[in-house]
Amino acid sequence: MANGSTTTGTPHADPTGAAAPTTEVRRPALSPSRASDFKQCPLLYRFRAVDRLPETPTKAQVRGTLVHSVLERLFALPRAERTVEAARELLRPTWSELAEESPEWRELFTDPESADELAEWFGAAEKLLDSYFALEDPRTLDPEACELHVETELSSGVLLRGYIDRLDVAPTGEIRVVDYKTGAAPREIGEAKAMFQMKFYAVVLWRLRGVVPRQLKLLYLSDGQALAYTPDEAELARFERTLEAIWQAILRAGKTGDFRPNPSKLCGWCSHKELCPSFGGTPPEYPGWPEPDAGEESALDRAD
Template structure:
Protein backbone atom coordinates (compact mmCIF):
# COMPACT_ATOMS: atom_id res chain seq x y z
CA UNK A 1 0.00 0.00 0.00
CA UNK A 2 1.29 3.45 -0.88
CA UNK A 3 2.48 5.69 1.96
CA UNK A 4 2.06 8.85 -0.11
CA UNK A 5 -0.19 11.52 1.32
CA UNK A 6 -1.68 14.66 -0.24
CA UNK A 7 0.47 17.77 0.30
CA UNK A 8 -0.44 19.79 3.40
CA UNK A 9 1.84 22.81 3.18
CA UNK A 10 3.62 25.01 0.69
CA UNK A 11 7.19 26.33 0.69
CA UNK A 12 8.78 28.81 -1.74
CA UNK A 13 10.75 26.06 -3.50
CA UNK A 14 7.73 23.79 -3.95
CA UNK A 15 5.61 26.73 -5.13
CA UNK A 16 8.25 27.51 -7.74
CA UNK A 17 8.34 23.82 -8.74
CA UNK A 18 4.63 23.89 -9.51
CA UNK A 19 4.84 27.16 -11.39
CA UNK A 20 7.77 25.82 -13.41
CA UNK A 21 6.22 22.41 -14.15
CA UNK A 22 3.27 20.73 -12.40
CA UNK A 23 4.67 17.28 -13.19
CA UNK A 24 7.97 18.18 -11.51
CA UNK A 25 6.01 19.14 -8.40
CA UNK A 26 4.24 15.79 -8.52
CA UNK A 27 7.49 13.86 -8.89
CA UNK A 28 9.03 15.64 -5.90
CA UNK A 29 6.08 15.99 -3.53
CA UNK A 30 3.66 13.17 -4.40
CA UNK A 31 5.95 10.46 -5.77
CA UNK A 32 9.01 11.59 -3.77
CA UNK A 33 11.33 10.37 -6.52
CA UNK A 34 15.02 10.48 -5.61
CA UNK A 35 17.29 12.98 -7.33
CA UNK A 36 21.03 12.86 -7.79
CA UNK A 37 22.94 15.42 -5.73
CA UNK A 38 24.54 18.19 -7.76
CA UNK A 39 27.84 19.92 -7.13
CA UNK A 40 26.25 23.38 -7.40
CA UNK A 41 23.39 22.72 -4.97
CA UNK A 42 25.68 20.94 -2.50
CA UNK A 43 28.19 23.79 -2.67
CA UNK A 44 25.34 26.16 -1.83
CA UNK A 45 24.39 24.06 1.19
CA UNK A 46 28.02 24.04 2.34
CA UNK A 47 28.42 27.81 2.00
CA UNK A 48 25.18 28.40 3.90
CA UNK A 49 26.44 26.17 6.73
CA UNK A 50 29.72 28.10 6.95
CA UNK A 51 28.00 31.50 7.04
CA UNK A 52 25.63 30.26 9.72
CA UNK A 53 28.39 28.81 11.91
CA UNK A 54 30.62 31.88 11.59
CA UNK A 55 28.25 33.82 13.84
CA UNK A 56 28.98 31.38 16.67
CA UNK A 57 32.30 33.21 17.05
CA UNK A 58 32.66 36.59 18.83
CA UNK A 59 32.29 39.54 16.45
CA UNK A 60 36.01 40.36 16.42
CA UNK A 61 36.84 36.80 15.26
CA UNK A 62 34.48 36.81 12.28
CA UNK A 63 37.16 37.15 9.65
CA UNK A 64 37.55 35.82 6.13
CA UNK A 65 40.41 33.46 7.06
CA UNK A 66 38.36 31.99 9.90
CA UNK A 67 35.34 31.55 7.63
CA UNK A 68 37.42 29.81 4.94
CA UNK A 69 38.93 27.56 7.60
CA UNK A 70 35.41 26.37 8.46
CA UNK A 71 34.84 24.95 4.98
CA UNK A 72 36.55 21.53 5.33
CA UNK A 73 34.96 20.80 8.69
CA UNK A 74 31.49 21.80 7.53
CA UNK A 75 31.94 19.59 4.46
CA UNK A 76 32.78 16.66 6.76
CA UNK A 77 29.66 17.35 8.82
CA UNK A 78 27.50 17.57 5.72
CA UNK A 79 28.95 14.34 4.38
CA UNK A 80 28.31 12.61 7.70
CA UNK A 81 24.68 13.71 7.67
CA UNK A 82 24.19 12.85 4.00
CA UNK A 83 26.55 10.02 2.99
CA UNK A 84 25.05 9.91 -0.50
CA UNK A 85 26.92 13.12 -1.31
CA UNK A 86 30.12 11.08 -1.52
CA UNK A 87 29.01 9.95 -5.00
CA UNK A 88 29.73 13.46 -6.27
CA UNK A 89 33.43 12.68 -6.13
CA UNK A 90 33.34 8.89 -6.37
CA UNK A 91 35.62 8.89 -9.42
CA UNK A 92 37.99 11.51 -8.06
CA UNK A 93 40.66 9.14 -6.79
CA UNK A 94 43.33 11.81 -6.54
CA UNK A 95 41.06 14.32 -4.84
CA UNK A 96 41.77 17.07 -7.38
CA UNK A 97 38.10 17.74 -8.19
CA UNK A 98 37.12 17.79 -4.54
CA UNK A 99 39.94 20.22 -3.75
CA UNK A 100 38.90 22.52 -6.58
CA UNK A 101 35.25 22.32 -5.48
CA UNK A 102 36.14 23.18 -1.89
CA UNK A 103 38.24 26.04 -3.23
CA UNK A 104 35.22 27.39 -5.08
CA UNK A 105 33.23 27.30 -1.84
CA UNK A 106 36.02 29.20 -0.08
CA UNK A 107 35.98 31.85 -2.83
CA UNK A 108 32.23 32.37 -2.36
CA UNK A 109 32.64 32.62 1.41
CA UNK A 110 35.46 35.14 1.05
CA UNK A 111 33.46 37.24 -1.40
CA UNK A 112 30.74 37.63 1.19
CA UNK A 113 33.06 39.82 3.26
CA UNK A 114 33.12 42.40 0.45
CA UNK A 115 29.32 42.60 0.65
CA UNK A 116 28.59 42.52 4.38
CA UNK A 117 30.59 43.08 7.56
CA UNK A 118 29.81 40.27 10.02
CA UNK A 119 31.65 42.07 12.82
CA UNK A 120 28.82 44.60 12.81
CA UNK A 121 25.99 42.07 12.64
CA UNK A 122 24.27 40.17 15.44
CA UNK A 123 21.54 38.14 13.73
CA UNK A 124 18.39 37.56 15.71
CA UNK A 125 17.90 34.26 13.88
CA UNK A 126 19.90 32.00 11.57
CA UNK A 127 18.48 29.19 9.43
CA UNK A 128 15.10 29.93 10.96
CA UNK A 129 12.31 27.43 10.26
CA UNK A 130 9.06 29.38 9.99
CA UNK A 131 5.56 28.06 9.62
CA UNK A 132 2.14 29.66 9.74
CA UNK A 133 -1.42 28.99 8.66
CA UNK A 134 -3.45 31.45 6.61
CA UNK A 135 -7.13 32.09 7.27
CA UNK A 136 -7.90 29.82 4.32
CA UNK A 137 -6.20 26.90 6.08
CA UNK A 138 -3.18 26.92 3.76
CA UNK A 139 -0.01 26.20 5.73
CA UNK A 140 3.12 28.06 4.66
CA UNK A 141 6.59 26.99 5.70
CA UNK A 142 10.19 27.74 4.84
CA UNK A 143 13.70 28.35 6.15
CA UNK A 144 15.05 31.90 6.34
CA UNK A 145 18.83 32.22 6.13
CA UNK A 146 19.10 35.20 8.46
CA UNK A 147 16.86 37.61 10.32
CA UNK A 148 18.34 40.90 11.57
CA UNK A 149 16.46 43.08 14.05
CA UNK A 150 17.54 46.70 14.51
CA UNK A 151 17.42 48.38 17.95
CA UNK A 152 14.36 50.24 16.66
CA UNK A 153 12.62 46.90 16.06
CA UNK A 154 12.87 47.01 12.27
CA UNK A 155 13.29 43.58 10.69
CA UNK A 156 15.51 42.64 7.76
CA UNK A 157 15.26 39.25 6.07
CA UNK A 158 18.46 38.11 4.37
CA UNK A 159 18.89 35.27 1.88
CA UNK A 160 22.24 34.04 0.54
CA UNK A 161 22.43 32.96 -3.10
CA UNK A 162 25.59 31.24 -4.32
CA UNK A 163 24.74 31.90 -7.96
CA UNK A 164 24.81 35.14 -9.91
CA UNK A 165 22.16 37.82 -9.69
CA UNK A 166 19.56 37.25 -12.43
CA UNK A 167 18.72 39.82 -15.05
CA UNK A 168 15.72 41.95 -14.04
CA UNK A 169 13.34 40.01 -16.28
CA UNK A 170 14.22 36.81 -14.39
CA UNK A 171 14.26 38.27 -10.88
CA UNK A 172 10.60 37.69 -10.03
CA UNK A 173 11.19 34.19 -8.64
CA UNK A 174 13.64 35.44 -6.01
CA UNK A 175 11.41 38.38 -5.11
CA UNK A 176 8.43 36.03 -4.76
CA UNK A 177 10.44 33.88 -2.33
CA UNK A 178 11.39 36.87 -0.20
CA UNK A 179 7.87 38.30 -0.06
CA UNK A 180 6.68 34.79 0.86
CA UNK A 181 9.03 34.97 3.87
CA UNK A 182 7.86 38.48 4.67
CA UNK A 183 4.25 37.28 4.65
CA UNK A 184 5.07 34.47 7.08
CA UNK A 185 7.04 36.78 9.40
CA UNK A 186 4.20 39.32 9.28
CA UNK A 187 1.78 36.59 10.37
CA UNK A 188 4.04 35.25 13.12
CA UNK A 189 5.48 38.45 14.55
CA UNK A 190 2.92 41.07 13.56
CA UNK A 191 5.71 43.11 11.97
CA UNK A 192 6.14 44.03 8.31
CA UNK A 193 9.82 43.44 7.49
CA UNK A 194 11.51 46.73 6.64
CA UNK A 195 13.88 45.22 4.08
CA UNK A 196 14.33 42.05 2.05
CA UNK A 197 17.95 41.47 1.08
CA UNK A 198 19.35 38.99 -1.44
CA UNK A 199 23.12 38.47 -1.27
CA UNK A 200 24.40 37.01 -4.56
CA UNK A 201 27.82 35.55 -3.83
CA UNK A 202 28.34 34.33 -7.38
CA UNK A 203 28.39 37.85 -8.83
CA UNK A 204 29.16 39.85 -5.70
CA UNK A 205 25.89 41.82 -5.68
CA UNK A 206 23.35 42.75 -3.04
CA UNK A 207 19.76 43.28 -4.15
CA UNK A 208 17.31 44.86 -1.71
CA UNK A 209 13.58 45.38 -1.74
CA UNK A 210 11.44 47.23 0.79
CA UNK A 211 8.02 45.56 0.84
CA UNK A 212 4.68 47.20 1.49
CA UNK A 213 1.47 45.58 2.68
CA UNK A 214 0.15 45.45 -0.89
CA UNK A 215 3.07 43.17 -1.85
CA UNK A 216 2.12 40.71 0.86
CA UNK A 217 -1.54 40.81 -0.14
CA UNK A 218 -0.61 40.16 -3.78
CA UNK A 219 1.58 37.17 -2.92
CA UNK A 220 -1.05 35.77 -0.57
CA UNK A 221 -3.64 35.89 -3.35
CA UNK A 222 -1.20 34.19 -5.70
CA UNK A 223 -0.43 31.49 -3.14
CA UNK A 224 -4.12 30.79 -2.57
CA UNK A 225 -4.75 30.47 -6.31
CA UNK A 226 -1.67 28.28 -6.63
CA UNK A 227 -2.81 26.05 -3.79
CA UNK A 228 -6.26 25.66 -5.34
CA UNK A 229 -4.57 24.47 -8.54
CA UNK A 230 -2.39 22.04 -6.54
CA UNK A 231 -5.41 20.69 -4.67
CA UNK A 232 -7.29 20.17 -7.92
CA UNK A 233 -4.34 18.38 -9.48
CA UNK A 234 -3.94 16.24 -6.37
CA UNK A 235 -7.59 15.20 -6.38
CA UNK A 236 -7.77 14.48 -10.11
CA UNK A 237 -4.25 13.19 -10.72
CA UNK A 238 -4.11 15.82 -13.44
CA UNK A 239 -0.41 16.81 -13.86
CA UNK A 240 1.04 17.65 -17.26
CA UNK A 241 4.68 18.56 -17.95
CA UNK A 242 5.50 22.10 -18.96
CA UNK A 243 8.59 21.95 -21.19
CA UNK A 244 11.10 24.78 -20.89
CA UNK A 245 14.84 25.26 -21.27
CA UNK A 246 15.16 24.02 -17.69
CA UNK A 247 14.19 20.50 -18.77
CA UNK A 248 17.82 19.83 -19.60
CA UNK A 249 18.63 20.03 -15.88
CA UNK A 250 15.79 17.76 -14.74
CA UNK A 251 16.56 14.35 -13.21
CA UNK A 252 13.22 12.94 -14.30
CA UNK A 253 13.36 13.00 -18.09
CA UNK A 254 13.18 9.18 -18.23
CA UNK A 255 9.73 9.35 -16.59
CA UNK A 256 8.49 12.43 -18.44
CA UNK A 257 6.05 12.06 -21.38
CA UNK A 258 7.76 14.99 -23.12
CA UNK A 259 10.81 12.75 -23.48
CA UNK A 260 9.01 9.49 -24.19
CA UNK A 261 8.81 8.39 -20.57
CA UNK A 262 5.94 7.20 -18.41
CA UNK A 263 5.28 8.53 -14.90
CA UNK A 264 4.95 5.98 -12.11
CA UNK A 265 1.48 4.82 -11.12
CA UNK A 266 -0.24 7.68 -9.34
CA UNK A 267 -0.13 6.76 -5.64
CA UNK A 268 -3.23 8.66 -4.51
CA UNK A 269 -6.91 8.02 -5.07
CA UNK A 270 -8.37 10.32 -7.73
CA UNK A 271 -11.74 12.03 -7.93
CA UNK A 272 -13.59 11.77 -11.23
CA UNK A 273 -15.65 14.51 -12.88
CA UNK A 274 -18.76 12.84 -11.43
CA UNK A 275 -17.34 13.09 -7.93
CA UNK A 276 -16.56 9.40 -7.49
CA UNK A 277 -13.26 8.33 -5.95
CA UNK A 278 -11.22 5.99 -8.09
CA UNK A 279 -8.27 3.79 -7.17
CA UNK A 280 -4.75 5.15 -7.76
CA UNK A 281 -3.80 5.16 -11.45
CA UNK A 282 -1.31 6.69 -13.84
CA UNK A 283 -1.97 10.30 -14.74
CA UNK A 284 -0.07 12.73 -16.92
CA UNK A 285 -2.51 15.50 -17.80
CA UNK A 286 -2.42 19.16 -16.98
CA UNK A 287 -3.10 21.35 -13.99
CA UNK A 288 -3.56 25.07 -14.54
CA UNK A 289 -1.19 27.56 -12.95
CA UNK A 290 -2.20 31.06 -11.95
CA UNK A 291 -0.21 33.91 -13.37
Protein backbone atom coordinates in the same frame (compact mmCIF):
# COMPACT_ATOMS: atom_id res chain seq x y z
CA MET B 1 -6.25 32.35 12.60
CA ALA B 2 -3.67 30.01 14.09
CA ASN B 3 -0.21 31.47 13.80
CA GLY B 4 3.08 30.17 15.16
CA SER B 5 6.62 29.18 14.39
CA THR B 6 8.07 25.74 14.75
CA THR B 7 11.47 24.24 15.29
CA THR B 8 13.18 21.57 13.27
CA GLY B 9 12.84 17.90 14.08
CA THR B 10 9.07 17.55 13.81
CA PRO B 11 8.12 14.13 12.37
CA HIS B 12 7.13 13.99 8.69
CA ALA B 13 3.72 12.91 7.48
CA ASP B 14 3.45 9.31 6.42
CA PRO B 15 3.30 9.12 2.58
CA THR B 16 0.15 7.01 2.81
CA GLY B 17 -1.64 9.63 4.84
CA ALA B 18 -1.90 7.34 7.87
CA ALA B 19 -0.62 8.53 11.22
CA ALA B 20 2.20 6.51 12.74
CA PRO B 21 1.15 5.16 16.12
CA THR B 22 3.86 6.93 18.11
CA THR B 23 4.58 10.10 16.12
CA GLU B 24 2.62 13.21 15.32
CA VAL B 25 1.66 13.63 11.66
CA ARG B 26 2.25 17.12 10.37
CA ARG B 27 -0.35 18.79 8.19
CA PRO B 28 0.51 19.29 4.53
CA ALA B 29 2.04 22.71 3.99
CA LEU B 30 3.29 24.90 1.19
CA SER B 31 6.97 25.82 1.05
CA PRO B 32 8.61 28.37 -1.27
CA SER B 33 10.46 25.65 -3.18
CA ARG B 34 7.41 23.45 -3.75
CA ALA B 35 5.20 26.44 -4.60
CA SER B 36 7.82 27.53 -7.12
CA ASP B 37 7.95 23.96 -8.51
CA PHE B 38 4.19 23.97 -9.15
CA LYS B 39 4.33 27.39 -10.80
CA GLN B 40 7.18 26.24 -13.01
CA CYS B 41 5.76 22.80 -13.84
CA PRO B 42 2.94 20.94 -12.05
CA LEU B 43 4.48 17.59 -13.09
CA LEU B 44 7.76 18.56 -11.43
CA TYR B 45 5.79 19.26 -8.25
CA ARG B 46 4.22 15.82 -8.48
CA PHE B 47 7.58 14.09 -9.00
CA ARG B 48 9.08 15.84 -5.99
CA ALA B 49 6.18 16.15 -3.53
CA VAL B 50 3.92 13.18 -4.34
CA ASP B 51 6.12 10.54 -5.98
CA ARG B 52 9.17 11.80 -4.07
CA LEU B 53 11.52 10.61 -6.75
CA PRO B 54 15.20 10.74 -5.76
CA GLU B 55 17.43 13.37 -7.32
CA THR B 56 21.20 13.27 -7.43
CA PRO B 57 22.55 16.62 -6.27
CA THR B 58 25.12 18.48 -8.31
CA LYS B 59 28.49 19.46 -6.88
CA ALA B 60 27.42 23.08 -7.12
CA GLN B 61 24.29 22.40 -5.03
CA VAL B 62 26.29 20.61 -2.36
CA ARG B 63 28.87 23.41 -2.34
CA GLY B 64 26.03 25.88 -1.82
CA THR B 65 24.79 23.87 1.14
CA LEU B 66 28.32 23.83 2.57
CA VAL B 67 28.70 27.62 2.25
CA HIS B 68 25.30 28.20 3.87
CA SER B 69 26.30 25.96 6.78
CA VAL B 70 29.62 27.74 7.20
CA LEU B 71 27.92 31.14 7.33
CA GLU B 72 25.46 29.85 9.92
CA ARG B 73 28.36 28.63 12.07
CA LEU B 74 30.24 31.90 11.51
CA PHE B 75 27.44 33.92 13.08
CA ALA B 76 27.50 31.62 16.10
CA LEU B 77 31.00 32.99 16.87
CA PRO B 78 31.59 36.18 18.88
CA ARG B 79 31.58 39.29 16.69
CA ALA B 80 35.34 39.84 16.74
CA GLU B 81 36.02 36.27 15.58
CA ARG B 82 33.87 36.47 12.46
CA THR B 83 36.74 36.86 10.03
CA VAL B 84 37.32 35.50 6.54
CA GLU B 85 40.10 33.32 7.96
CA ALA B 86 37.70 31.84 10.50
CA ALA B 87 35.16 31.17 7.75
CA ARG B 88 37.77 29.36 5.65
CA GLU B 89 38.84 27.28 8.65
CA LEU B 90 35.23 26.17 9.12
CA LEU B 91 34.95 24.75 5.60
CA ARG B 92 36.51 21.32 6.02
CA PRO B 93 35.12 20.41 9.45
CA THR B 94 31.68 21.53 8.28
CA TRP B 95 32.04 19.39 5.15
CA SER B 96 32.97 16.39 7.31
CA GLU B 97 29.79 16.83 9.35
CA LEU B 98 27.57 17.26 6.30
CA ALA B 99 29.11 14.26 4.52
CA GLU B 100 28.58 12.14 7.61
CA GLU B 101 24.90 13.08 7.64
CA SER B 102 24.60 12.51 3.85
CA PRO B 103 27.25 9.90 2.91
CA GLU B 104 26.02 9.86 -0.69
CA TRP B 105 27.49 13.33 -1.13
CA ARG B 106 30.98 11.86 -0.87
CA GLU B 107 30.17 9.72 -3.91
CA LEU B 108 30.34 12.89 -6.01
CA PHE B 109 34.12 12.73 -5.58
CA THR B 110 34.94 9.07 -6.22
CA ASP B 111 36.71 9.26 -9.60
CA PRO B 112 40.51 8.73 -9.81
CA GLU B 113 41.14 12.47 -9.92
CA SER B 114 38.80 13.20 -7.02
CA ALA B 115 41.56 14.52 -4.73
CA ASP B 116 42.45 17.32 -7.14
CA GLU B 117 38.79 17.91 -7.94
CA LEU B 118 37.88 18.13 -4.25
CA ALA B 119 40.68 20.65 -3.69
CA GLU B 120 39.33 22.78 -6.55
CA TRP B 121 35.82 22.44 -5.13
CA PHE B 122 36.98 23.71 -1.74
CA GLY B 123 38.81 26.52 -3.51
CA ALA B 124 35.58 27.58 -5.22
CA ALA B 125 33.82 27.51 -1.84
CA GLU B 126 36.54 29.75 -0.38
CA LYS B 127 35.98 32.25 -3.20
CA LEU B 128 32.27 32.34 -2.37
CA LEU B 129 33.11 33.11 1.25
CA ASP B 130 35.56 35.82 0.16
CA SER B 131 32.77 37.31 -1.94
CA TYR B 132 30.46 37.32 1.06
CA PHE B 133 32.97 39.34 3.09
CA ALA B 134 33.22 41.84 0.23
CA LEU B 135 29.46 42.40 0.46
CA GLU B 136 29.16 42.87 4.22
CA ASP B 137 31.13 42.67 7.46
CA PRO B 138 29.59 40.08 9.80
CA ARG B 139 31.40 41.67 12.74
CA THR B 140 28.95 44.58 12.50
CA LEU B 141 25.83 42.39 12.58
CA ASP B 142 23.88 40.58 15.28
CA PRO B 143 21.22 38.51 13.50
CA GLU B 144 18.20 37.46 15.49
CA ALA B 145 18.40 34.03 13.85
CA CYS B 146 20.09 31.99 11.12
CA GLU B 147 18.41 29.09 9.32
CA LEU B 148 15.15 30.04 11.01
CA HIS B 149 12.31 27.53 10.58
CA VAL B 150 9.03 29.44 10.32
CA GLU B 151 5.45 28.32 9.95
CA THR B 152 2.13 30.12 9.86
CA GLU B 153 -1.46 29.39 8.91
CA LEU B 154 -3.32 31.90 6.76
CA SER B 155 -6.93 32.81 7.51
CA SER B 156 -7.92 30.65 4.51
CA GLY B 157 -6.39 27.61 6.23
CA VAL B 158 -3.32 27.34 4.00
CA LEU B 159 -0.26 26.36 6.02
CA LEU B 160 3.02 28.00 4.97
CA ARG B 161 6.38 26.60 6.05
CA GLY B 162 9.98 27.42 5.23
CA TYR B 163 13.51 28.29 6.32
CA ILE B 164 15.02 31.76 6.31
CA ASP B 165 18.79 32.02 5.85
CA ARG B 166 19.12 35.00 8.15
CA LEU B 167 16.79 37.33 9.99
CA ASP B 168 18.05 40.75 11.11
CA VAL B 169 15.95 42.86 13.49
CA ALA B 170 16.92 46.47 14.21
CA PRO B 171 16.50 48.02 17.67
CA THR B 172 13.57 49.94 16.17
CA GLY B 173 11.88 46.64 15.30
CA GLU B 174 12.46 46.83 11.55
CA ILE B 175 12.98 43.41 9.94
CA ARG B 176 15.40 42.46 7.19
CA VAL B 177 15.29 39.05 5.51
CA VAL B 178 18.64 37.96 4.03
CA ASP B 179 19.13 35.08 1.62
CA TYR B 180 22.45 33.83 0.25
CA LYS B 181 22.63 32.70 -3.37
CA THR B 182 25.73 30.82 -4.43
CA GLY B 183 25.04 31.01 -8.16
CA ALA B 184 25.55 34.05 -10.37
CA ALA B 185 23.03 36.86 -10.05
CA PRO B 186 20.09 35.60 -12.11
CA ARG B 187 18.18 37.45 -14.76
CA GLU B 188 14.58 37.13 -15.96
CA ILE B 189 13.22 33.78 -14.71
CA GLY B 190 15.91 33.25 -12.09
CA GLU B 191 15.50 36.64 -10.46
CA ALA B 192 11.71 36.32 -10.43
CA LYS B 193 12.02 32.90 -8.78
CA ALA B 194 14.36 34.28 -6.12
CA MET B 195 12.04 37.20 -5.34
CA PHE B 196 9.06 34.80 -5.18
CA GLN B 197 10.90 32.99 -2.39
CA MET B 198 11.62 36.23 -0.54
CA LYS B 199 8.03 37.45 -0.77
CA PHE B 200 6.92 34.07 0.59
CA TYR B 201 9.09 34.64 3.67
CA ALA B 202 7.81 38.21 3.95
CA VAL B 203 4.20 37.01 4.05
CA VAL B 204 5.04 34.43 6.73
CA LEU B 205 6.81 37.01 8.92
CA TRP B 206 4.05 39.58 8.36
CA ARG B 207 1.43 37.11 9.58
CA LEU B 208 3.60 35.86 12.45
CA ARG B 209 4.74 39.23 13.77
CA GLY B 210 2.29 41.74 12.37
CA VAL B 211 5.18 43.66 10.78
CA VAL B 212 5.95 43.99 7.06
CA PRO B 213 9.70 43.36 6.59
CA ARG B 214 11.54 46.59 5.84
CA GLN B 215 13.91 44.91 3.40
CA LEU B 216 14.33 41.67 1.45
CA LYS B 217 18.00 41.26 0.60
CA LEU B 218 19.59 38.74 -1.76
CA LEU B 219 23.37 38.29 -1.65
CA TYR B 220 24.76 36.67 -4.82
CA LEU B 221 28.11 35.29 -3.76
CA SER B 222 29.28 34.04 -7.14
CA ASP B 223 29.61 37.51 -8.62
CA GLY B 224 29.47 39.71 -5.55
CA GLN B 225 26.15 41.41 -6.25
CA ALA B 226 23.36 42.34 -3.88
CA LEU B 227 19.69 42.92 -4.61
CA ALA B 228 17.49 44.69 -2.06
CA TYR B 229 13.74 45.16 -2.22
CA THR B 230 11.18 46.85 0.02
CA PRO B 231 7.72 45.27 -0.04
CA ASP B 232 4.53 46.96 1.14
CA GLU B 233 1.44 45.60 2.85
CA ALA B 234 -0.81 45.78 -0.21
CA GLU B 235 1.72 43.87 -2.28
CA LEU B 236 2.04 41.14 0.35
CA ALA B 237 -1.75 40.86 0.58
CA ARG B 238 -1.88 40.24 -3.17
CA PHE B 239 0.96 37.73 -2.93
CA GLU B 240 -0.83 35.95 -0.10
CA ARG B 241 -3.83 35.46 -2.41
CA THR B 242 -1.44 34.09 -5.04
CA LEU B 243 -0.15 31.50 -2.57
CA GLU B 244 -3.72 30.52 -1.66
CA ALA B 245 -4.55 30.09 -5.36
CA ILE B 246 -1.45 27.92 -5.89
CA TRP B 247 -2.42 25.68 -2.99
CA GLN B 248 -5.98 25.28 -4.26
CA ALA B 249 -4.63 24.38 -7.71
CA ILE B 250 -2.34 21.79 -6.10
CA LEU B 251 -5.28 20.24 -4.23
CA ARG B 252 -7.38 20.08 -7.43
CA ALA B 253 -4.54 18.41 -9.31
CA GLY B 254 -4.01 16.05 -6.40
CA LYS B 255 -7.59 14.81 -6.50
CA THR B 256 -7.51 14.04 -10.22
CA GLY B 257 -3.82 13.27 -10.72
CA ASP B 258 -3.75 15.86 -13.51
CA PHE B 259 -0.28 17.31 -12.96
CA ARG B 260 0.57 18.55 -16.43
CA PRO B 261 4.07 19.24 -17.71
CA ASN B 262 4.95 22.80 -18.62
CA PRO B 263 7.96 22.68 -20.97
CA SER B 264 10.39 25.61 -20.75
CA LYS B 265 14.09 26.32 -20.99
CA LEU B 266 14.34 25.20 -17.37
CA CYS B 267 13.72 21.61 -18.51
CA GLY B 268 17.42 21.31 -19.23
CA TRP B 269 18.09 21.25 -15.49
CA CYS B 270 15.34 18.75 -14.62
CA SER B 271 16.34 15.38 -13.17
CA HIS B 272 13.18 13.67 -14.47
CA LYS B 273 13.10 14.41 -18.23
CA GLU B 274 13.11 10.70 -19.06
CA LEU B 275 9.73 10.37 -17.28
CA CYS B 276 8.16 13.46 -18.82
CA PRO B 277 5.60 13.08 -21.65
CA SER B 278 6.97 16.27 -23.22
CA PHE B 279 10.18 14.36 -23.91
CA GLY B 280 8.63 11.02 -24.85
CA GLY B 281 8.65 9.59 -21.33
CA THR B 282 5.95 8.03 -19.17
CA PRO B 283 5.44 9.06 -15.54
CA PRO B 284 5.06 6.32 -12.93
CA GLU B 285 1.51 5.30 -12.08
CA TYR B 286 -0.11 8.01 -10.03
CA PRO B 287 -0.21 6.76 -6.43
CA GLY B 288 -3.17 8.93 -5.48
CA TRP B 289 -3.15 12.07 -3.41
CA PRO B 290 -1.54 11.00 -0.14
CA GLU B 291 -1.80 14.34 1.68
CA PRO B 292 1.98 14.56 1.54
CA ASP B 293 3.89 16.84 3.86
CA ALA B 294 5.37 18.72 0.94
CA GLY B 295 6.34 21.76 2.95
CA GLU B 296 9.63 20.47 4.26
CA GLU B 297 12.55 21.84 2.28
CA SER B 298 15.88 20.07 2.10
CA ALA B 299 19.20 21.80 2.64
CA LEU B 300 19.75 21.54 -1.12
CA ASP B 301 16.46 23.36 -1.76
CA ARG B 302 17.57 26.20 0.47
CA ALA B 303 21.13 26.43 -0.84
CA ASP B 304 20.20 27.21 -4.44
